[in-house]
Amino acid sequence: MALRHFLAAAAVCAAAAPAAATTQVNPQDVHWSFEGPLGMYDQAQLQRGYKVYREVCSSCHSMNMVAFRNLGDKGGPFWNPKYPNPNENPVVKAIAADYQIPDIDSDTGETIKRPGTSADYFPNPYANPVAGKAANGGALPPDMSLLAKAREGGPAYIYSIVVGDDANIPAGLVVPPGKHYDPYIAGDLTSYWHGDPNKVPRGGVIAMPPPLAPGKVTFDDGTKPSLQQEAWDVAAFLEWAADPKMEERKQTGVAAMIFLVLFSGLLWMSYRGVWRNIEH
Amino acid sequence: MSGPSIYEPKTGIERWLDSRLPIIRFGVDFMDFPTPRNLNYWWTFGAILAFCLVAQIATGIVLAMHYDPSGAGAFNSVEQHIMRDVNYGWLIRGLHANGASMFFLAVYLHILRGVYYGSYKAPREVLWLLGCVIYVLMMATAFMGYVLPWGQMSFWGAKVITNLLGAIPIVGPTITTLLWGGFAVDSPTLNRFFSLHYLLPFVIAAVVALHVWALHVPGNSNPTGVEVKGKTDTLPFHPYYTVKDGFAVSLFLILFAWVVFFDPDAFWKVDNAVAANPLVTPAHIVPEWYLLPFYAILRAIPDKLGGVLALGGAIGVVFALPWLDRSRVRSMRYRPTARIFFIIWVLSALVLGWCGSQEPDAQLFPGVTTFTLIDYDVNSVTWISRIAALGYFGFFAVLYFLPMWEKTLPVPSSLFTPVLGHGAAPAGAVAAPEKKG
Numbered sequence: 001m002a003l004r005h006f007l008a009a010a011a012v013c014a015a016a017a018p019a020a021a022t023t024q025v026n027p028q029d030v031h032w033s034f035e036g037p038l039g040m041y042d043q044a045q046l047q048r049g050y051k052v053y054r055e056v057c058s059s060c061h062s063m064n065m066v067a068f069r070n071l072g073d074k075g076g077p078f079w080n081p082k083y084p085n086p087n088e089n090p091v092v093k094a095i096a097a098d099y100q101i102p103d104i105d106s107d108t109g110e111t112i113k114r115p116g117t118s119a120d121y122f123p124n125p126y127a128n129p130v131a132g133k134a135a136n137g138g139a140l141p142p143d144m145s146l147l148a149k150a151r152e153g154g155p156a157y158i159y160s161i162v163v164g165d166d167a168n169i170p171a172g173l174v175v176p177p178g179k180h181y182d183p184y185i186a187g188d189l190t191s192y193w194h195g196d197p198n199k200v201p202r203g204g205v206i207a208m209p210p211p212l213a214p215g216k217v218t219f220d221d222g223t224k225p226s227l228q229q230e231a232w233d234v235a236a237f238l239e240w241a242a243d244p245k246m247e248e249r250k251q252t253g254v255a256a257m258i259f260l261v262l263f264s265g266l267l268w269m270s271y272r273g274v275w276r277n278i279e280h
Numbered sequence: 281m282s283g284p285s286i287y288e289p290k291t292g293i294e295r296w297l298d299s300r301l302p303i304i305r306f307g308v309d310f311m312d313f314p315t316p317r318n319l320n321y322w323w324t325f326g327a328i329l330a331f332c333l334v335a336q337i338a339t340g341i342v343l344a345m346h347y348d349p350s351g352a353g354a355f356n357s358v359e360q361h362i363m364r365d366v367n368y369g370w371l372i373r374g375l376h377a378n379g380a381s382m383f384f385l386a387v388y389l390h391i392l393r394g395v396y397y398g399s400y401k402a403p404r405e406v407l408w409l410l411g412c413v414i415y416v417l418m419m420a421t422a423f424m425g426y427v428l429p430w431g432q433m434s435f436w437g438a439k440v441i442t443n444l445l446g447a448i449p450i451v452g453p454t455i456t457t458l459l460w461g462g463f464a465v466d467s468p469t470l471n472r473f474f475s476l477h478y479l480l481p482f483v484i485a486a487v488v489a490l491h492v493w494a495l496h497v498p499g500n501s502n503p504t505g506v507e508v509k510g511k512t513d514t515l516p517f518h519p520y521y522t523v524k525d526g527f528a529v530s531l532f533l534i535l536f537a538w539v540v541f542f543d544p545d546a547f548w549k550v551d552n553a554v555a556a557n558p559l560v561t562p563a564h565i566v567p568e569w570y571l572l573p574f575y576a577i578l579r580a581i582p583d584k585l586g587g588v589l590a591l592g593g594a595i596g597v598v599f600a601l602p603w604l605d606r607s608r609v610r611s612m613r614y615r616p617t618a619r620i621f622f623i624i625w626v627l628s629a630l631v632l633g634w635c636g637s638q639e640p641d642a643q644l645f646p647g648v649t650t651f652t653l654i655d656y657d658v659n660s661v662t663w664i665s666r667i668a669a670l671g672y673f674g675f676f677a678v679l680y681f682l683p684m685w686e687k688t689l690p691v692p693s694s695l696f697t698p699v700l701g702h703g704a705a706p707a708g709a710v711a712a713p714e715k716k717g
Contacts, residue, residue, distance in 0.1 A: 264531055
């Protein structure tokens with residue numbers, strides 16, 4: 001009886017929704033200021049996260065879609081209401097000037113490097129993707145502009161990968177040189193495992209060496225730079241980099257919802273009024 | 281059904297225009313269209329869908345002003361330019377991308393309403409067929425639209441779906457090459473898809489005009505399925521249904537706005553945040569949710585051509601519905617047995633949708649290996665798809681054969697009896713009191 005089978009299957013499906021087996025450990029349960037419909041970025045955290053990106057991540061990871069001026073946009077790490085035009089924001093200008101941007105000399109046509117302006121985009125650490133691969137054992141470090149949107153779990157995944165990299169390597173796991181164990185990354189560790197074949201650890205290997213360590217950066221606001229703090233802040237910064245319009249979006253959303261609820265109420269009253277004497 | 285025109289030109293210029301292009305007469309009669317007075321909220325999806333189409337076209341036209349349909353520039357024009365630099369680009373893109381999902385949500389509810397209340401039956405077969413044409417055009421448009429951001433899922437989705445056409449005997453490979461504009465999915469494919477994605481919504485709008493025309497010949501069906509007998513059964517469309525539909529559209533907008541403003545990535549696939557790369561296949565290629573049931577049917581068949589035929593059949597059989605259902609009773613309010621199969625049909629589609637989102641060999645009971653039957657272990661998503669596909673196609677067979685034995689409830693003699701309570705209360709009013717408009 002197809003029907004009975006079907007009903008049984010449907011019931012089981014409803015009960016056992018996430019049936020697919022995962023090989024990696026789920027990202028850690030991290031809390032963020034930008035959670036929920038009203039959650040906004042914590043500007044101090046974005047500034048700390050930017051510092052981690054600037055001093056650590058940016059030496060290998062590009063962030064092609066973000067311009068220096070974006071740092072001074074509303075909702076961004078260095079937004080200052082005194083400078084509605086972010087190009088005039090002195091912090092942004094100073095950050096940009098700190099970078100050397102490849103360009104063409106307008107007189108001679110020769111390739112040169114010049115100090116960045118707020119209109120420039122973050123320069124790529126490599127001349128091209130092949131150079132990026134060659135410098136990193138064949139694995140190109142992913143661009144960070146949309147990284148928080150490009151991974152299941154978003155910023156919590158980034159946080160977990162960073163704190164999980166090479167942490168607590170299980171005894172019996174021999175990771176090849178140039179690779180690093182991470183429980184939060186998808187993969188299959190069977191070939192590196194020398195213990196009980198039924199107890200292969202979950203997780204995978206990643207080419208990135210542990211990028212952060214306690215005290216790797218010095219935060220300007222005096223926050224203690226523990227590994228967790230650095231990872232948390234840079235993950236929040238990357239969430240901003242992937243979704244820089246979030247604050248504007250949520251603020252517009254609150255106004256839109258208030259309008260729509262009131263408008264629906266008016267329409268409901270009109271409907272009741274028009275249909276007042278109609279039996280239906 | 282629309283009856284004689286109620287329009288009387290009052291001024292000289294109106295009379296002059298009316299004898300040359302009676303457009304005011306058309307508008308007045310359109311708004312005055314006699315509509316059954318017992319329509320419930322399931323009948324508001326027509327207006328909601330009209331809103332969706334206009335909103336998609338409006339937001340789409342603005343997006344096209346900022347979009348670069350080239351393999352090298354498409355991804356950045358969306359993710360960098362539109363999402364970051366264009367004023368309110370995030371909003372326009374959010375409305376358009378999530379609008380597609382909202383459009384399909386509404387069209388599925390609209391179709392389910394039509395099936396439940398038997399709206400496809402004579403004399404509304406052409407109305408139904410035109411609706412099916414709109415649905416197919418919507419799927420094609422949505423598929424091509426999903427390719428335009430040129431992320432990994434865009435690219436690989438395009439590759440998987442266009443490859444299906446290659447399964448058609450003899451002409452398949454030629455069609456595929458024409459569609460690709462070459463021998464692989466590449467920049468020329470994107471150019472074609474962009475052009476067609478801009479064209480098809482206007483074709484949809486034209487078929488919608490025919491759909492509304494075909495609606496205005498027999499008039500609306502209604503929850504009882506009993507034909508309107510006269511003027512006392514109806515109300516002018518305006519203001520009665522403009523205000524009711526308006527209220528429903530507004531409620532729909534609350535849901536829509538919630539998604540756009542507070543959960544814009546609700547339907548997001550993480551792979552699409554990575555630019556298209558022909559050399560890296562994503563671990564798990566899945567279409568958007570509204571195509572998942574058909575994707576599951578496609579994969580349930582171990583043969584490529586067979587899968588494509590089953591996929592086509594799953595859509596084609598909906599076109600044939602007016603002739604497959606042989607019951608004389610229109611509304612399922614009075615068909616308790618058919619109603620059970622209707623629920624099974626809806627559940628089958630939902631289960632198929634879930635299956636489409638999973639790996640074909642994923643186990644339902646983790647760790648339990650049974651035996652392989654037709655290429656797949658019995659404890660696999662593919663076998664659930666197969667059983668659910670039986671439930672899906674079975675519904676149409678049931679509608680064909682069931683009327684031979686079906687016991688239906690008494691149908692009211694007019695649409696008045698249940699709604700105005702004249703005479704004895706008919707059984708139907710008791711059967712589904714919650715459906716009362």
